Amino acid sequence: MPLSWDDSNVQIDDGAHVARSAIFEPVDLTGSAQPIVIGRGCRIAPGAVLYGGVVLGEGVVVEDHSVVGKPEFGYAMGHHYDGHAGTCTVGAGSIIRAGAHVYSNVVLGEQVHIGHHTLVRSAVRLGAGTQLAHFVSVERGSQFGGNVRSSPHTHITGGTVVEDRVFFGAGVKTINDKSMVWRAGTPVVLEAPYFAEGAAIGSGSTIAAGVHVGRWALVGSQSLVLRDVPEGVIVVGVPARERGPRPHPDGD
Numbered sequence: 001m002p003l004s005w006d007d008s009n010v011q012i013d014d015g016a017h018v019a020r021s022a023i024f025e026p027v028d029l030t031g032s033a034q035p036i037v038i039g040r041g042c043r044i045a046p047g048a049v050l051y052g053g054v055v056l057g058e059g060v061v062v063e064d065h066s067v068v069g070k071p072e073f074g075y076a077m078g079h080h081y082d083g084h085a086g087t088c089t090v091g092a093g094s095i096i097r098a099g100a101h102v103y104s105n106v107v108l109g110e111q112v113h114i115g116h117h118t119l120v121r122s123a124v125r126l127g128a129g130t131q132l133a134h135f136v137s138v139e140r141g142s143q144f145g146g147n148v149r150s151s152p153h154t155h156i157t158g159g160t161v162v163e164d165r166v167f168f169g170a171g172v173k174t175i176n177d178k179s180m181v182w183r184a185g186t187p188v189v190l191e192a193p194y195f196a197e198g199a200a201i202g203s204g205s206t207i208a209a210g211v212h213v214g215r216w217a218l219v220g221s222q223s224l225v226l227r228d229v230p231e232g233v234i235v236v237g238v239p240a241r242e243r244g245p246r247p248h249p250d251g252d
C-alpha cells in the first residue's frame with residue numbers, strides 16, 4: 001500500500017508499504033531538516049521511528065517499534081553530541097527487527113540483519129551480509145566487514161575493528177578502557193580489540209583492550225584473552241593460553 005505522505009521531507013518509492021502509525025522525524029535536535037528516503041518495496045511496520053537522513057535501499061524491512069537514524073545527543077567519553085543528524089544508509093534487503101535501535105551516521109551494507117533489541121551506535125559500519133542476533137550492542141565507531149555473525153548478548157566496544165567472516169558466540173565482552181578513569185576533563189585512552197578475518201570467539205569470552213585476534217584463530221568459550229592471539233591457533237582458559245592449531249574452516 002503506497003501511502004501518500006504529505007511531508008515534503010519524506011520520499012516513499014513505489015511499492016513501499018508504510019504502516020499508518022510509523023513516525024517520521026526529519027528535523028533533528030539542532031533544528032535542521034533532512035529528507036527521509038524509503039526505497040522501492042520497503043516495509044515499515046507500526047510504531048517504527050525514522051529520523052532525518054535515513055536512506056533505505058530497495059526492499060528494506062523496518063519492524064515494529066524500531067528506531068532508525070537516531071541522532072546522538074548528550075555527553076559521552078569526552079564528547080558532547082548536540083543531536084545533529086547525519087545520514088543513516090541501510091542497504092537493499094536489510095532487516096531491522098522489532099525493538100532495534102540504529103543511530104545516525106551509520107552505514108549498513110546490503111542484506112544486513114539487525115536482531116530484536118540490538119543497538120548500533122553512531123559512526124558504525126556493518127558490511128554486506130552481516131547478521132547480529134538479538135540484544136547485541138555495537139558501540140560508536142566500530143567497523144565491521146562482511147558476513148560477520150554475532151549470537152545474542154554480545155557487546156562490541158567503541159572503535160572495534162571486525163574483519164570479514166568473524167563469528168562471535170553469545171555473551172562475548174570486549175573492552176577498550178583498561179584503566180577505567182571516568183572523570184570529566186580527564187583524557188581517556190581507549191584501545192579497542194581487533195578481530196582479523198574469520199576469527200571465532202566462543203561464548204562468554206572476554207577480550208581485553210588492545211588485543212589483536214589473528215586470522216582464523218579460535219577463542220574457546222569462557223576464555224579471558226589478555227594477549228594477542230596469533231593467526232590460526234586455538235586459545236582457551238583464564239587467562240587464555242594456546243592449545244594448538246585451528247583447522248581452517250574452508251579446508252585451506
Ligand SMILES: CC(C)(COP(=O)(O)OP(=O)(O)OC[C@H]1O[C@@H](n2cnc3c(N)ncnc32)[C@H](O)[C@@H]1OP(=O)(O)O)[C@@H](O)C(=O)NCCC(=O)NCCS
Nearest residue numbers: 151168169170201202203218219220221222223234236237
Ligand atoms: C575450544 C574448543 C574449540 C575445543 O574443542 P575440542 O577440540 O573439541 O576440545 P575438547 O572438548 O576435546 O577438549 C580438549 C581439552 O581442552 C579443554 N577445553 C575445551 N574447551 C575449553 C574451554 N573453552 N576452556 C578451557 N578448556 C577447554 C578440555 O577440558 C580438554 O582438556 P583436557 O585435555 O585437559 O581434558 C571448544 O571447547 C570451544 O570452546 N568452542 C567454542 C564453542 C562456542 O562458544 N560456540 C558459540 C556458539 S553460539
